[in-house]
Amino acid sequence: MIKITFIDSFGEKRTVEAEEGSTVMETAIRNSIPEITAECGGACACATCHVYVDEAFLPLTGGPSPQEEDMLDFAYGTQANSRLSCQIKVTPELDGLVIRTPQRQG
């Protein structure tokens, strides 16, 4: 079972189960995780599923693609560990992944 922990901007933690092959964004939406909007539905066409990936997991998730970087330009408060959660595929290695959500989406 793959588990992902979402920590919102108030510090509240929610740990949910994720399905292999789905995305972190889909996992968040299915579990009603706050602070993720996903306006475009996962097309990498907006920046409303912006999240911060816990540093420990960055080597596993990798960085954003060039197209994703373009979209991150529209996100607020981006950091070096910023990603669009619709572009992170859930794999068994990501079990235990910790994701922080920003105070505000675009």
Add this chain to the structure above:
Amino acid sequence: MGESIKTDVVIVGAGPAALFAVFELGLLDIKAHLVDVLPRAGGQCAELYPEKPIYDIPGHPMITGDGIVEKLLAQIEPFHPTFHFEQMVTELEVLSTPEAPAFRVKTDAERTFECRSVIVAAGGGSFQPKKPPIEGIEAYEQKSVFYAVRKMEDFRDKNVVVVGGGDSALDWTLNLQPIAKRLTLVHRRDEFRAAPHSVKAMRDLVSAGKMELRIGQILALSGADGRLAAAQIKSAKGEVSELAVERLVPFFGLTMKLGPVAEWGLNLHENLIPVDTARFETNVPGIFAIGDINHYPGKLKLILCGFHEGALAAQKVYHYVYPEKKLVFQYTTSSTSLQKKLGVA
């Protein structure tokens, strides 16, 4: 204000559902005018995912956002729809009785229409510029902060700061640099989405000392009475510096807002317009809603559903436009009269 345009139907929006509605209306000899805030047809297909493949359009195993729009435009060509771009329908007034409805529709570009029916095909609402999340930015809007450049003269001899890395940001950097007192482009990284030639032109200006490029994000603004004085900028390394600003032009992309649709007396359900599933008519007779903006039990926000909804709505619109005539259902495969309208018979 000009003369009002008399037409059968005004369609609010020009996305795929709106475009196909033109086809279904056209087969029934109903003329349509379309109004959209974007500068071109296609709605979300054109604005959000022009190059993305779509796999669930019947008969097209794969087609891009731009591809489907191009084909729809070709398909409705015989019906000569009139497009009114870069404007928003702001007012919708009911002029007569529910039995023989008539409407007056106004846009924010001072255009007025009089029509028998209105089809709201506004998708997720109208695209509007996103505001950067800077506290108190509203206080400076339209005096010092502009999300679009309408009058270049407002920028002459001012300290101008443009924010963003796309074509709009780079185009306005290049256009405003010659007239600004000083121009600074602020972008969160040293890479740009904009066309390479404008990025090169910008970099040449930076090398020549004619403008400045700052890599970072704007943290806070300061000023008084709606007039900006300075912006705090945080670099990628976390250093904060201050920059004198009189005009700030942020380009953070577009977002969808329901906008004036909410004020037309239509019932709303969570920002969507409830319709009946036989005619896709709203609670106001003569006003229809199709595509992503409507709601009914079982609704799916799929392009193909928007097509179906437009076809059924057109049948009812016919009765409003031609109350004395009887509608005979015909197929494009066999009807010579339909084929004549399509210019193929």
